[in-house]
Every structure is written in C-alpha cells, then in structure tokens.
Amino acid sequence: MATQIGKSQKRREDARLITGSATYTDDIQLTGMLYAMVLRSPWAHARVLSVDTARARTSPGVVAVYTGSDVAAQVNPVPCAWMVPNCDLKVPAHPPLAVDTVRYLGDGVALVVADSRQAARDALDLIDVEYDPLDAVVEPELATRAGAPQLHADVDSNVAFTWTVAGGDADAAFAAAPHAVNLRIVHQRLLPSSIEARAAVATFNAGSGQLTLWVTSQNPHICRFLCSLMLKLPEHHIRVVAPEIGGAFGSKIATYADEALVCFAAMQLRRPVKWTEDRSENYKITTHGRDHVQYVEMCGNADGTITGLRARVFAGLGAYASTAAPGIPTILHGLMYSGPYMIPNIKGVIKGVYTTTTPVDAYRGAGRPEATFMLERLVNTFAQKIGMDPVEVRRKNLIPADRFPYTVATGLTYDSGNYAGALDKAMSMFDYPAFRAEQAAALREKRYIGVGVTTYNEICGLGPSAVAGAVGFGGGLYESAVVRVFPTGMVRVYIGAKPHGQGEETTFSQLVAEEFGIPFENVEIVHGDTETTPQGWGTYGSRTTAVSGSAVKVAATRVMAKAKKIAAHLLGAGESDVEWRDAKFVVRGSPEKAMGFAEVALMANVAWNMPAGVEPGLEATAFFDPPNFVYPFGTHVCTVEVDVETGVVKILRYIAVDDCGPQINPMIVEGQIHGGVAQGIGEALQEMAVYDDDGQLLTGTMMDYAVPRAAQLPRIETAHTVTPTDVNPLGVKGIGEAGTIAAVPSVVSAVLDALAPLGVTHIDKPLTPSRVWTAIRAAQGGAA
C-alpha cells in the first residue's frame, strides 16, 4: 500500500459539506423547542436603573422573561480561565446578564424565551429599561489616564494587570548602543468574522438531571467544565456537543454568558431552548481580537547586530476578562519578543486594560501577530537607520540552524529551526536584486513599488500541561485519543480536540491508515461530543495535529503492539520472529505464514484464541502531553504597487515559505496558509473594528467591516522547508496561524518600502486608501 503520509488526500469532511447535509448548531431542531433572545444594551456604559418586563411577558408566544437579578440568583458569573500569575491580575465578576451596570455595547440586560424566533424578537421591543448613561472609554492607553471613566470599582485606572518580561539588561544595552529606533504601533481591533455566528441549543432532563448543550465551540470539554461552574451542575451531568462549526478563528474558544443563559432557560422551563446570534449581535458580543497600543524600541550596532529591545504595551481586554484573554498579550505575546532573532537584552511591560468595549480574546495568531509585526517593523526601521539592507540585517541576526535547541532572553527554548534555510528558499523564488533594479526603474517613471520580507517564527502546539499550570492556564494542554478497532477491521478514533475546518478527520485518518496498513476509508475520526470523546482541551493555538495527532499516533502504536502479540500467537511464532511487512504480520523466513490487520482485528474481538494474559479486544487510549511547545517558522515576501494619487495598494506577488515540519497532507497545509495569509492581508489593508468615543460600534455589520472578498486577494505562491521537531512522535509543528502572523508585516513593509522615496516612514494599519493618501500628503509637507 502506498504511503498515506505526505499525500494530498482529498478531504473526508467535504462530502457532507458540499451537499448541504452537515449539521451546524442552528440546524438542530428539537420537539417542543423554544427560542431565546437577549435584550442588549444600546449604551457602552450605563447604570441600569430599572428593567420592566411586564409588557414583554404578555406578548404573544412569550414563555418567560428573565432579568439580570433573576439569573444571578441561579447562575455564577462567567469565569476567566487564564489567571496569569506573577502579576496583579484583577478579574471583576462578569454576570451573565448585567445586574446594575452595563459595560459595553451589547452587554445583556434581559432574556426572552418564546415559542418562535419572531415572537422572541417582538418581545425584546416591549422591555422597558431605564438607563443612566456613564462616560465610555474605548482606547486602552486613554483608559489608564487620570480622569478616565472607571469600569470596575476595584480596578484602579482600569489596569487589569501589569506583566513584565525581561532577559539580559535592556536598559544597559540601550545606554551602550550606538543606534536605536522607536515606533508607536497600533494593532487595531479586529472582528474574527467566522461566517457562521455563534449558536447554542440546550435540553434538560429533570428526571435524570442531565443537561445536553449543542454549541459552537472549539473546545467542548472546556465548555463543559466552565458550564458546570456557572450552572452549579455536576460535570458528569453535562454533555456538550460541538457539531459542525462554521469557522471560529479563536472566537469560539471562550465560554460565553449566552450558553449559560440557554442552559439556564432550558433547566427552568424543562424544554429545549435555542439561541442563535445574528451578525450584528456577533459583532457586538463575540470576542474581538488584537487592540494593542505599543511603544517599542530596538537598539544595535552599525554592523547590523541587534542588541536590545524594549516594549511598553497597552492591551485592551474589553469590559471583562474573557476565557483566555489575560494569557494572550502576555504568555503568547511578550515571551515571543525575540522572534527568530538573537536579541540578548529584552524588556517588556504589558498592561492589560479594561475598556467599555466587547471583550477581546484569541483571534488567529493571538498575541504572536502583535509581536511579529512589532519586531519586523523595528528591524526594517533599524536597517534604514544604519543604512543596511533589511534582508541583510535579518541574516545577521537570525538564530543559526546549528544553535538549536536555542534559549532566548525571554526564557523560551525553541525546539528546532533553520531560519536562514527558509529565507534562502524564499529568495530563490523571488529575485531580490532584480526587484530592487525594477523598483529603481519604476521610480524613474514615478511608479511606486515595494517589497516586504518577513522572517518569522511563532509559538504553538500548546503545550506542556506543566507549563500550562505554571502560567495560570486553567486546564491541561495534553490531548487524548481512543483508537477502537471493530471486528471487521474498521476503525473509529475518538479525539478530545475539536477540528472545525482544519481537516483533521482526513489527516488523522491518513495517520491511522498508514499505521495499520489499511485503506483510508476504513478509518473514521470522531470529535466534538464530550459523551463519546476522551478529555481534550480543544483546537486553537495551531496545536491539533502536533498534540492530538500525536495522541492518535501513540494510541495506534499501542494497538499495533497488541495486534502483533496476537498475530504471533495465532501464527504459532514467537513475537520476536514476527515482523510487519507490506501491511501484514509475517513470520520471518516463512512468508506464507502471514496475517493482515483485519484478520487480527477479528480474532482479537472474538477472543476465541488469545495469548495467555492478553485481554480481548483491540483498542488503546493515549494521553499525549508534549515536553515543549513547537516553533514553526518561515519567510514571506510580498510586493506591492501603490497608486499615490488614490492611496490604493495593489499586491503584485505574495510568496510564502513555511516550515511546519513534515506535512501529513500538503493540500491541507497549503489551504491553511492561504486562509491565514488572507486574514493577514485583511488586517494589513482593510479590516478594522471602529468604536466612536461613546462606545458605539460603527462597524456593526458586514457592510461596514471589510472582510476581504475574492477580487481583493492575490494568488499566493507557497513553498516549504522541512525541519522536524523532536517534541512529538510525528515531528510536526503547527500551520494554522503562521500565514496571518507573517502576512501582516509583509504587506505593510512592502507599502512602506514603496513609499520610502516619498518620505513616508509609518502608517497605522489597516493601510486603507485614505490613510495611505493622507500619509503621502503629510510626508510631502502638504496638508492632508
């Protein structure tokens, strides 16, 4: 049988998705089901003086209306599950519905349950709420200033935490360095914009006390755990099912108030209840991403050696600390300040800040794009300062391949890498000197083209559970798998992770088919249902193949070890005389004595003739806890042309060279890069969530928030280098977020390179035509 590994196997998932037969959460219909809707605050910040539900209660079709105090009596606050230690983190209670104060536009005020969506919607308009508006503050740096509106009584200056990272002596390095540069970088707030919004369906059996929740979640086991805390229900009485998920990008990691409300209503009313977000609700209440204001500096020598980096960061958290929020601008961001470079002296001070906005949590890259962008902009600015080519500065500072494992100043130990190898490969695809010549020629015709080169690495494959515990993550970060072989030799694999578009039903089937020497079609991967799957921690942080895939691999290896024992017994040979060859157990020297996997599966399951001391059945469970994170890396190159009359940026070429170790399914890897780059281009050029000063979200629909469309994106040229990791048995790293992490600086650097002859040195992203045009005019000394 041809090897399955490295094969672009077409996806198992697609058959149901292309025929409309997949079941997403909102597709679920249960007998007697009711519909819930939440009345949401139209104010960003206000006291709630009264909530009068009398008229709504008598509206046709309405079954129940609950206020914040009704819910608070029964449901605990929404927990934060990443309590970052060694800082002064303060997490104010987040009630599922506001009781006396609303703190962001969309904060829930009342819950209506009715026998149809329409009836619930109509009743929302009949609830009378009296608000006393308070001042809003939407920008994290401003929120820390004296006189800024205070969100929470016990959080001074709205600062949730001040967290520091330090290695070497950054202040001494800056004092000694001949050259230093600094930048103020704004990472605008982004809306994850999965095309499926969030939804939940709950049903409660009062007799058995069992609650079942179908929910749009990237991590159903975490959701079960947190729902048990919120609902005060024993965890083993809760079943959480994450069915088909229509994209997430981090926004379906958090366990939200909404799922608790739906469960609460189902338990109160003893009927199934469904809740589905509409898009404007999604944009108002589903977690946002990024929202940093950074003051950053880099210093170094005239020969291009970088000697130090300092950062002061204001990271917006929104009104409350969402599930993973505190860990993102700290552990997943500050610890990555060295990037792929040798920077001996680093100091970062990061303040997490509450503002009267939607909570901010993971969005594709989650902390690493904010680090990589800052580093890449600093490297380019430093290169310009010392008059050296930015690619040469990178070459000078990249960690050499022979130095791995390499411990950086922030304390992380990178597993493996060949950073210069990826840069070389990218440069072999892109003729850099030729482009520089073309650029000079274009400039003579007053055409502005530019190139951005990004050398990146990132931290993913989260991670060792002991580290998770040490950094305050409220769970483990291992994964588990059950590989179960049926009598006919068919296999089902139950995993704790929750793929939602990444194709692991296919890649993991490839792994198992390879291991067992059976056809790909004979393997099914089961995920998303806490009733059937073993404990897992979810799909995020580019971890599923590295961690969950490794659990599958280990479990499959255990199955094979047992199968070999049984085969040897049945073949009448000693185990050491049996070898696995051409998808058969064969007795050495007697090729006629052989058994395939399916034959052993049958004999193991009927157990008519087992070796002494061997249990019946053919099944294994594995828990895989990686000894370290993995650090994928690569080089992206983007070229652009800027129309200086209109400010419009056109991407000419986009080259992505990524190294995620060995690829199980190259087609899927490439798809992940395409999608990641697309989101990065969106961040670089057009996406931005905008609040006005009163905390009103001006980009509240897809008419206003610019998700990239087909004609706005370029063709992406992909290539790879392969540097395995030794932290897992597959040698694989992660690839889900790399494209986004690398694309944002690549595009922005290319635009700034194009406009350098005009004196433009900085433009805040997204580089919309108006911002580009304004920057050109300002640099030219004219009024904008």
Add this chain to the structure above:
Amino acid sequence: MLAPITLTVNGTPRAVLVEPRALLVHVLRDQLGLTGTHIGCDTSQCGACTVLVDGRAVKSCAMLAVQANGCAVTTIEQLGANGLHPLQKAFKEKHGLQCGFCTPGMILTALDLLGQKPDPTEEEIRHGLQGNLCRCTGYQNIVDAVCVAAIEMRAPASGAAT
C-alpha cells in the same frame, strides 16, 4: 396573519403558510427543513444563503418568502441529489472549502456565474464571487475549483444537471 404561498422547491411543489415578514431563507430552513442553506450576515453581504430562484442566484435572506410565491427554488440539497455536480466535485478536488459554511452559497453563485459565462477568466470568477464571503480559504482554491468545474461543464459528455 399567515400568507399561503406555493413554491417549487428542488422540483417538488410545496404549499406553505408563511408570515408576511418571513424571509425566504427562514422558510427554507425552519419550515421546509432545508438546512443546507445557511445564514451568515442578515444584510446580504456574505452570500451564505444563496439559492437559485427561477435559475438565478438570489440571497435568500434578502427576499421575502411571499416574493418567491410561484417561483422555482433550487438549494444545495438538489445539486447533489443525483450524483455530485461538477462544481461539488471540483470544490472537493481543489480543496475549495474548509469549514464549509459558505460552500453551498458559493457553489450556487458559481453555478449562476457559469450559466452566464461558461468560460470565465480568473478575474471574472473573482468578480463573480464578490457577493460571497469565505473566511477560511483566501478564495484561491475556490477560484481554481470554479475553473475546473467550468471545463467539465463545457465538455459535451457532461451529464451535469441544472
């Protein structure tokens, strides 16, 4: 007050009582159980709800059900009913989907596009899909899938329905 309407849905005549304010997508999903048509944005921006009404792609979240009275409606469920359509095959072959949520609308939009332009350029495909958002793929493989399907649909031997 419910309004009676008749629709031919995927070839079958259906009589339904609908609220006058009901959108076509809600009737398809909630009353007729055709959940392959998805809702993504409510403002006719994302195209996840695209169906064919009398053969042309329509965003069913932007059409009242009563406006579709007397019309023939085709949803994704019909497309695969007698073997996969070339577009469905091509989306799988070219990895033109990840989470799959936009896919039904994307395929039906592409079907209308290829009806208008059987041999489109890449640029025409990209512009033809402007009304449909995909957040997963970056569109490259979707564009490639539409190109591949167009070739198969133009081939004389193609038995493609619709």
